[in-house]
Amino acid sequence: MPKKGELIFSEFDDYAIKRGNEQAEFMADRSSRVEQSFLLARERYAESGVNVDDAIDRLGRIPISLHCWQGDDVGGFESSGSELGGGLAVTGSYPGKARTPDELRADLDKAMSLIPGRHRVNLHACYAEFGGRKVDRDKLEVAHFQNWIDWAKSKQIGMDFNPSYFAHPKAADGFTLSHRDEGIRKFWVQHGIACRQIGAAMGKALGTPCVTNVWVPDGYKDTPADRKSPRERLAKSLDAIFATPIDPSLNLDAVEGKLFGIGSESYVVGSHEFYLGYAISRKKLVCLDAGHYHPTESVADKISSVLAHLDRILLHVSRGVRWDSDHVVTLTDELLAIAQELVRGDYLARTHIGLDFFDASINRVAAWVIGTRAMLKSLLIALLEPSEKLRGFENAGDYTARLALSEEAKTLPFGAVWDYYCQRQDVAVGADWLDEVKAYERDALSKR
Ligand code: RNT
Numbered sequence: 001m002p003k004k005g006e007l008i009f010s011e012f013d014d015y016a017i018k019r020g021n022e023q024a025e026f027m028a029d030r031s032s033r034v035e036q037s038f039l040l041a042r043e044r045y046a047e048s049g050v051n052v053d054d055a056i057d058r059l060g061r062i063p064i065s066l067h068c069w070q071g072d073d074v075g076g077f078e079s080s081g082s083e084l085g086g087g088l089a090v091t092g093s094y095p096g097k098a099r100t101p102d103e104l105r106a107d108l109d110k111a112m113s114l115i116p117g118r119h120r121v122n123l124h125a126c127y128a129e130f131g132g133r134k135v136d137r138d139k140l141e142v143a144h145f146q147n148w149i150d151w152a153k154s155k156q157i158g159m160d161f162n163p164s165y166f167a168h169p170k171a172a173d174g175f176t177l178s179h180r181d182e183g184i185r186k187f188w189v190q191h192g193i194a195c196r197q198i199g200a201a202m203g204k205a206l207g208t209p210c211v212t213n214v215w216v217p218d219g220y221k222d223t224p225a226d227r228k229s230p231r232e233r234l235a236k237s238l239d240a241i242f243a244t245p246i247d248p249s250l251n252l253d254a255v256e257g258k259l260f261g262i263g264s265e266s267y268v269v270g271s272h273e274f275y276l277g278y279a280i281s282r283k284k285l286v287c288l289d290a291g292h293y294h295p296t297e298s299v300a301d302k303i304s305s306v307l308a309h310l311d312r313i314l315l316h317v318s319r320g321v322r323w324d325s326d327h328v329v330t331l332t333d334e335l336l337a338i339a340q341e342l343v344r345g346d347y348l349a350r351t352h353i354g355l356d357f358f359d360a361s362i363n364r365v366a367a368w369v370i371g372t373r374a375m376l377k378s379l380l381i382a383l384l385e386p387s388e389k390l391r392g393f394e395n396a397g398d399y400t401a402r403l404a405l406s407e408e409a410k411t412l413p414f415g416a417v418w419d420y421y422c423q424r425q426d427v428a429v430g431a432d433w434l435d436e437v438k439a440y441e442r443d444a445l446s447k448r
């Protein structure tokens, strides 16, 4: 006669085995359905002259740079006590944000395991690790990022980098590289110089150039009396930062402008025009952040314009809702238009795609997964476009056919190709990844 506990255990065991078998059957069944749908979709695309295998191949070679700052609401690990500032605002108090570099790396690991392909990580300087010996930002060294570099190396992923011109007492009045105080300017120039060297070391260690992106919050809340001098100072500071040439196979310099920020509503020193001119004259990359323009401006339209004059660009893919709100990227028309431009213009090799959003009102790991998967989906849709036909109609002056075909292309079965791509890359198909994020939330995030 088994004891009570044993009986319960064996019943539970039977149940678990049955459930396990059902689950395995479901997965095997689903996997073959994904494959069948893919084969049908491939035929459908072939009818439109699109080679699906090529599209999948190309998608697999596009890295997206995941921004570390989604994982902890742009907090960083300096514990400086300074407010975030710089016009950056994170709303929401979803539990589980990363409190340490190890937690942040674990969260990134989790996110990346749910995203098909091999990607990159984009780090801000305020995520330095000091091992008990803190230095100020002008004295940062590669050693402070060694753990990050070792981690990236073990994952065989590249890294990108950013000097941090916010959340610091010397940025508290809203000016950094264009500050009227020479001492403050010099401090921030030193920070920029240090960061480029760190970027180059990352590039060297990981065998892929690091894009080091300079964004400063400098600007006025109200109408300035002098728009000129801060811009002249900014140009001089940037020139000082970039004075030493660095091998572009190690580090690439980018500059990011914007239209306005919280506290810089009336004037931003580093405007788009300022940086476009700067980048063209100094041969730098311009960073186009999707939230940094008038809401009716199209970032997609800017890509071919700026790449007519620049070798490379950096994108900060973001989603502004009414303003530069940095919402999680979703598969919107704007996002798709950006992806289409990159593919149609054959710009993928000249464009570094990075994400820039931060939402603390939802699970932060899910935010990365949603945003990155949306970016990849948009690229896949663009790669599956019957572009030769569309171009042919356009060049023949047949705009009716161009419009008709681009409308029909919108309902081609890209979802079947996306599912198959995920399955082949051994990552969750459909919304399955959410179960894994929920389990991670239960087992790790909720314990923080
Ligand atoms: C701010 C810029 C900048 C930052 C990050 C944290 O408006 O978009 O890129 O979001 O560097």
Ligand code: ZN
Binding pocket: 215, 256, 289, 316, 356
């Ligand atoms: Zn940005």
